[in-house]
Amino acid sequence: MAIREILEAPDPRLKTVSDPVETFDDDLKKLAEDMFETMYDAHGIGLAAIQVGEPVRLLVIDLQEEDPDAEPVPCDHDGHAHTHQPVINDPRVFVNPEILDPSEEMKAYQEGCLSVPEIFADVDRPARCRVRYQDLDGNPHEEEMDGMLAVCIQHEMDHLNGILFIDHLSRLKRNMALKKLKKMREAA
Template identity: 45%
Template sequence: MAIRPIIRFPDPLLGIAAETVGRFDEDLRQLAEDLLDTMRAAPGIGITAPHIGVLRRVTVIELDRKAAPRTFINPEIVWRSSETARHSEGSVSMPGISEEVERPASVRVRYQTLTGEPAEEEADGLMAVCLQHEIDQLDGIFWTRRLSRLKRERAEKRFKKS
């Protein structure tokens, strides 16, 4: 277990799509543990391997420390609700900055477990927001790209000053 350095915005690695994981081994389990430790230290509620410079489709989400953290390997959204919701979002790669983002209120995600088993589940509320946010990052879409140009420029300017 290790806390790894987090890549900061505007590092170009944050705009590159992550590669599909094909090997489900001890290295993958170690990466997931390191992601959890790094996310908790940040602090945050979600993190992807690209946040620490590893371009692999791995994300860890922990909405509540009382519940077990969740690891999603090769996640993809297979359904989105037409209903939307707004939620404040930010990033461990852009600490201290948040803005409201509108996204589908519910999603269905297909992914693999740490052992490679296929899984699928529906999520709503904060878990739906986190899954969409982290899957965007795995696709090379930094969260500020979901903002209007004005809000994005304002957020980036605030971050540069911090």
């Protein structure tokens, strides 16, 4: 496994429409493993292959919910002793995903993106959707999704079509976000 570089806006590769996966092999499994490692390293909950420069219809999601029933665990990962709730990992892989029957009911969520770091904005998306996808072995699946999983899958699927979450914003808000991102890069 390897941590890969995450492409950041305005990198033109992020506007690429990704190709369907046709070969389900060890290279695809390795790419998915690298994507999980990259996503966890960047503290994200979803990542599309194009974000690491691979224009294929593959995405990974792990909502990483805290386990409310677990005892807090001592931790000093950042050099400071403190406790945190253990996390329940639920890594999910979606190959060639398609959204079917999005609900007419819309819901706004504040979204962020590893390719647009430090920028957050409310985006309206269908509250529920049915998703057809394949797993890493090519087996077909279909699943109803709602809540954060529905938001995350729609956000990541946008990447597969060359769309960033800021593309859902007004031109003014999008330009402000890109200007803020440019200033942050210049300051670093």
